[in-house]
Amino acid sequence: MIDQSVLLEVKNLRKFFPIRRGVLQKVVANVRAVDDVTFYIHRGETLSLVGESGCGKTTTARCILRAYDPTGGQVFFRTEEGAVLDVAALPKEQLQPLRRQMQMIFQDPFSSLNPRMTLLDIVGEPLLVHGEKDADKRAERVAELLRLVGLRPEYMRRYPHAFSGGQRQRIGIARALALNPRLVVADEPVSALDVSVQAQILNLMLELQEKLGLTYLFVAHDLSVVKHISTRVAVMYVGRIVETAPTEELFYSPRHPYTEALMSAVPKPDPRLRSERIILQGEVADPANPPSGCYFHPRCRYAIDVCKEQTPRQEEIAPQHFVSCHRARELTLRGIVRK
Amino acid sequence: MNNGNNPLLSVRNLKTYFFQDEGTVKAVDGATFDVYPGKTLGIVGESGCGKSVTAQSILRIVDAPGKIVEGAILLTRADGSTVDVTQLHPDSKTMRDIRGAEIGLVFQEPMTSFSPVHTIGNQIIEAIRLHCAVSEKEARRRGIEALRSVGIPKPERRIDEYAFELSGGLRQRAMIAVALSCNPRLLIADEPTTALDVTTQAQILDLLRDLQRQRGMAIMLITHNLGVIAEMADDVVVMYLGRVVEEGPVDDIFHQPKHPYTQALLSSIPSIESTPRIKLPTITGSIPHPYNRPSGCPFYPRCPQFIKDVCDKNEPTLRAVSNTQKVSCFLYDEGRRTKDEGLVS
Numbered sequence: 001m002i003d004q005s006v007l008l009e010v011k012n013l014r015k016f017f018p019i020r021r022g023v024l025q026k027v028v029a030n031v032r033a034v035d036d037v038t039f040y041i042h043r044g045e046t047l048s049l050v051g052e053s054g055c056g057k058t059t060t061a062r063c064i065l066r067a068y069d070p071t072g073g074q075v076f077f078r079t080e081e082g083a084v085l086d087v088a089a090l091p092k093e094q095l096q097p098l099r100r101q102m103q104m105i106f107q108d109p110f111s112s113l114n115p116r117m118t119l120l121d122i123v124g125e126p127l128l129v130h131g132e133k134d135a136d137k138r139a140e141r142v143a144e145l146l147r148l149v150g151l152r153p154e155y156m157r158r159y160p161h162a163f164s165g166g167q168r169q170r171i172g173i174a175r176a177l178a179l180n181p182r183l184v185v186a187d188e189p190v191s192a193l194d195v196s197v198q199a200q201i202l203n204l205m206l207e208l209q210e211k212l213g214l215t216y217l218f219v220a221h222d223l224s225v226v227k228h229i230s231t232r233v234a235v236m237y238v239g240r241i242v243e244t245a246p247t248e249e250l251f252y253s254p255r256h257p258y259t260e261a262l263m264s265a266v267p268k269p270d271p272r273l274r275s276e277r278i279i280l281q282g283e284v285a286d287p288a289n290p291p292s293g294c295y296f297h298p299r300c301r302y303a304i305d306v307c308k309e310q311t312p313r314q315e316e317i318a319p320q321h322f323v324s325c326h327r328a329r330e331l332t333l334r335g336i337v338r339k
Numbered sequence: 340m341n342n343g344n345n346p347l348l349s350v351r352n353l354k355t356y357f358f359q360d361e362g363t364v365k366a367v368d369g370a371t372f373d374v375y376p377g378k379t380l381g382i383v384g385e386s387g388c389g390k391s392v393t394a395q396s397i398l399r400i401v402d403a404p405g406k407i408v409e410g411a412i413l414l415t416r417a418d419g420s421t422v423d424v425t426q427l428h429p430d431s432k433t434m435r436d437i438r439g440a441e442i443g444l445v446f447q448e449p450m451t452s453f454s455p456v457h458t459i460g461n462q463i464i465e466a467i468r469l470h471c472a473v474s475e476k477e478a479r480r481r482g483i484e485a486l487r488s489v490g491i492p493k494p495e496r497r498i499d500e501y502a503f504e505l506s507g508g509l510r511q512r513a514m515i516a517v518a519l520s521c522n523p524r525l526l527i528a529d530e531p532t533t534a535l536d537v538t539t540q541a542q543i544l545d546l547l548r549d550l551q552r553q554r555g556m557a558i559m560l561i562t563h564n565l566g567v568i569a570e571m572a573d574d575v576v577v578m579y580l581g582r583v584v585e586e587g588p589v590d591d592i593f594h595q596p597k598h599p600y601t602q603a604l605l606s607s608i609p610s611i612e613s614t615p616r617i618k619l620p621t622i623t624g625s626i627p628h629p630y631n632r633p634s635g636c637p638f639y640p641r642c643p644q645f646i647k648d649v650c651d652k653n654e655p656t657l658r659a660v661s662n663t664q665k666v667s668c669f670l671y672d673e674g675r676r677t678k679d680e681g682l683v684s
Contacts, residue, residue, distance in 0.1 A: 165625070166625050195385060195608050196607055196621070198608075206618065221537070223611050224566075224613075227609065227610075228613065228619070247615045247616075248615060261538060262537060265537040265541035266566065268610070268611060269565040271572075271593050274570055277541055277545070279538075280542070283508065283509075336611055
């Protein structure tokens with residue numbers, strides 16, 4: 001990680017979940033949830049991991065936070081002090097000081113807040129855990145955080161049930177920001193919200209990023225949301241990243257056939273744009289028993305013999321544009337039509 | 340009968356309320372719309388707008404303490420006669436004949452809508468034998484045919500599998516196969532693709548369109564996803580808190596929305612075509628709790644064009660603003676500025 005502007009670099013990350021069978025619980029196979037994932041995030045930018053369910057995007061996020069122990073690979077993180085640590089290799093007891101620098105926003109604002117704790121307890125808990133013993137100072141900081149996310153500080157004695165979905169998500173964001181983290185991992189933060197509320201939360205996240213210089217790793221399946229929030233986007237398919245590129249470049253000129261199909265499948269909110277969609281045949285591959293070569297080849301309409309035999313390597317085909325496809329340089333693919 | 344001008348289903352001023360100890364939830368509060376043969380009507384709205392309860396009312400499967408308190412649901416039956424569904428007993432023979440045979444229903448969650456202890460075959464054969472007088476063997480043959488028609492590979496084998504053995508996309512296809520097994524003339528699809536991934540969603544939407552073309556059936560598509568509506572619907576009904584706020588052909592709704600709610604909804608959704616990282620216009624506040632329903636127009640507390648002493652006092656009614664488009668908003672009231680007082684009458 002030579003580049004000073006890189007905050008997080010993930011290299012060849014793997015996470016396999018063993019499938020055990022029989023009396024002796026012998027490992028008969030592995031679910032290759034994350035299978036050789038490599039990417040980096042610059043300070044102050046938003047990288048989105050996008051893909052369909054089961055593609056390993058949440059597992060990747062959890063490995064970075066060490067909620068899961070990775071099976072292999074490295075996760076380099078530049079700390080506040082300027083040191084570069086491999087989060088994947090740190091022993092458990094050395095993780096705590098690091099945790100204040102990496103925080104998480106969860107998907108479901110209903111189950112991620114304890115119904116028996118007040119906002120003061122919920123947002124103040126990370127402060128307490130990380131050594132702020134003075135209750136008044138905690139309350140002061142909680143008030144400040146609530147104001148920051150657009151809630152009234154007077155609400156801090158209330159319980160989560162008194163708030164709507166959008167407000168609860170604001171509480172979750174306040175909790176994540178309590179310790180001034182450098183990296184915020186947001187796992188589907190708006191997918192449980194009503195469409196009219198989604199925009200409010202996305203705006204808040206953009207605003208906070210500007211104000212506090214936050215770096216986001218944004219995990220989502222909704223391409224419209226991803227396009228709205230990201231500086232760069234990484235597309236995952238069956239545990240692997242197939243393409244990474246700056247947002248506009250990825251949407252307007254995708255270079256991987258899966259990205260193209262994904263873009264084409266999104267229903268556009270304009271009846272005049274009913275276009276010929278690319279309908280992918282078949283089902284997403286089983287990560288416990290992936291196909292040979294490129295995992296996408298059985299569904300790819302451009303597949304040739306080499307795709308069945310060899311795993312494509314990730315190549316930088318334009319500045320910051322990485323693609324894992326044997327035919328990336330020769331294919332002309334269709335992106336979103338620019339208005 | 341299939342001349343396209345006579346609606347297959349006419350919902351008139353439907354009101355379905357839930358009577359609870361804490362108060363009455365007016366889940367559907369005066370919905371009016373028509374569904375035409377061979378066409379797709381999209382019903383769009385956010386959570387709590389009453390779109391699912393409308394579907395349940397049409398099939399008379401509203402759970403207690405919910406009740407249809409007013410209105411009519413006129414269904415043109417296969418023999419050409421018209422029946423008001425609200426006048427039938429939910430368990431009556433006629434109602435049971437309509438359910439499944441004339442109106443098919445596809446639910447949102449394919450996992451919970453199938454029984455986990457019966458095979459797909461059991462469930463599809465049950466539906467067929469309930470409505471058609473055929474032998475078990477013939478029903479099975481038809482079941483396999485139905486599964487094949489929705490694009491399930493190896494249907495002879497799949498018919499003996501359980502729901503949990505199928506992937507999400509295949510389960511939703513099987514669900515559609517059950518709904519279509521008796522050739523209904525109206526298919527109600529309640530958020531049919533919400534639980535699915537985009538590529539699978541594209542497959543299912545394509546399938547629905549193909550089946551509609553082959554069979555000429557009407558589809559009532561209920562969803563909160565404006566993209567799905569834009570792709571599929573011929574006509575659109577926009578609902579907010581149990582009321583229809585706007586209605587019209589899909590192109591008008593998306594390109595000349597009249598109601599402030601429709602306008603706000605369309606501008607606040609992040610679109611795959613919009614510029615990245617710009618601030619989205621938002622709708623202030625959130626959907627009110629059904630017990631605290633605002634007086635007057637249900638949208639007024641969030642409406643940017645709210646007119647004081649009009650919108651909060653009186654309830655707007657759905658009225659035509661063009662040959663095709665109807666809207667329920669005081670902004671389009673003629674003479675609003677001259678005689679504010681006489682609005683209710």
